[in-house]
Amino acid sequence: MSPDRAVLRRALDRGEEEGGSVEFKERLTEELHLAEGRLESLAAQLRHRVLSGDGEATYVVGVTDDGGLAGISPDEFSESMDVLSLLAEEAGAHIEDVETWGVDGVADAAAGDEPDGIVGVATVREGTVLEDDDHIVVGTAGHVDHGKSTLVGSLVTGEADDGEGGTRGFLDVQPHEVERGLSADLSYGVYGFDDDGPVRMDNPHRKSDRARVVEESDRLVSFVDTVGHEPWLRTTIRGLVGQKLDYGLLTVACDDGVTETTREHLGILLATDLPTVVALTKADLVDDERVNEVEREVERALREVDKTPLRVDRHGVEAAIEEISETVVPILTTSAVTGEGMDTLDELFEALPKTAGEVGDFRMYVDRTYNVQGVGAVASGTIKSGEVEAGDELLLGPMQDGAFREVEVRSIEMHYHRVDEARAGRIVGIALKGVREADVERGMVLLPVDADPDPVREFEAEVMVLNHPTRIDDGYEPVVHLETVSEAAAFHPDGGQLLPGDAGETTVRFKFRPYFVEEGQKFVFREGRSKGVGTVTAVHTDGSE
Known part of the structure; x- marks a missing residue:
């Protein structure tokens, strides 16, 4: 038995117990299980399971009451997850993770055929999903070896770097991945704040640790990675242009100074009207005179493009927060090794306001596509304007021939959590009904069904x-x-x-x-x-x- 399938076997072996945290369900339907009186009863049952599991319950869907593998269709499984999400919300909990397997048709599925049925394990955890009206998304940029990933690694973990880029290792993962289920977090680092200060990650490689930060934080900061190597500038551009970013963070190493790549990244950040902070990194490697010299280089580069530099060490954090804009660029000195400037960055990110989302109807450009077993075609990206709900009918396109196709929103996931709706600025994965994943391409757009859009060549x-x-x-x-x-x-x-x-x-x-x-x-x-x-x-x- 594979490690993945062992998760299912362990849940089945534990079985349903009166005081246990495991619940078997063959199928959940809106008509039956959300009816008046039934919803409250099932939510109370879910709450009991969560409390029995010290804050975590396991729901096995697609099985009989005695744990037999029944299997249900992908549409039935999707509806079951939607119902379970509503029950969890009613009980003050949320779905943290979903894993699915094909039953009966497993061998054929490996050859590319659809399985006869779906069985899945949903992990339900206590606590509601963060309402992220105060969630900011920061796009990072900078020349290769200018300490961008090391700086972010130290920010999100609170760990000092060893001088060899050790904290960068926390972030050496794909910025967007799907692990046996639907995932839609484009960021490569995330941390947050509560009443006591920063909420940091112990291990960014663990999905559960990222979910913990989301749950515990009243304020969330996500970093969208870009690439400093010149051959991969297209990835940098995609990160800065393709996402709904609130701020830019440009790193300039004190030992290297402003390079041609620095100027290009700065030009892209500012040309897209993104309020930007410049962090001078690696201050521990040089003396104060060199730091001042690089700071002057950055100021000259900013003035060349009609931007006003603002030295944070001279004017203070409050001034930087009040003045940062498309024309005013705060500059501060940092070291991930000594910790210089890290507290200042924390102060900035804790207080910087969420930039206003675009006003208008729902609009989301597709960034990535996936086919998730039991869910189907998934389009992920950042919502540019408006809002979307599960069950909404949308237009997807244009296709190669310029046509737009009607699709339906099966479900929405944000930060590893299934949600009922999402608004402008959110990075989401939207499961779509009515289209194959092979027909969904990056660069397509999702719009309201009555939008009447024109293809543009x-x-x-x-x-x-x-x-x-x-x-x-x-x-x-x-x-x-x-x-x-x-x-x-x-x-x-x-x-x-x-x-x-x-x-x-x-x-x-x-x-x-x-x-x-x-x-x-x-x-x-x-x-x-x-x-x-x-x-x-x-x-x-x-x-x-």
């Missing part, structure tokens, strides 16, 4: 060239990063060309397929050593075919 934009070895001519084909879209596109600049440092108008046409594009959206473009930023000024819906 071509648009007008105002662009600025941050870096280019020569000049941009008519027909230039970089990769355009707009929301979660990453697509080659042809540029046709007014006047026929653009030089490094130039700003001008250009027509942009996606090379392979249409996307959902709106006026005012920011984007980044790159090709080789060439980089630039732009804003959509008009769309050509008649050029979308």
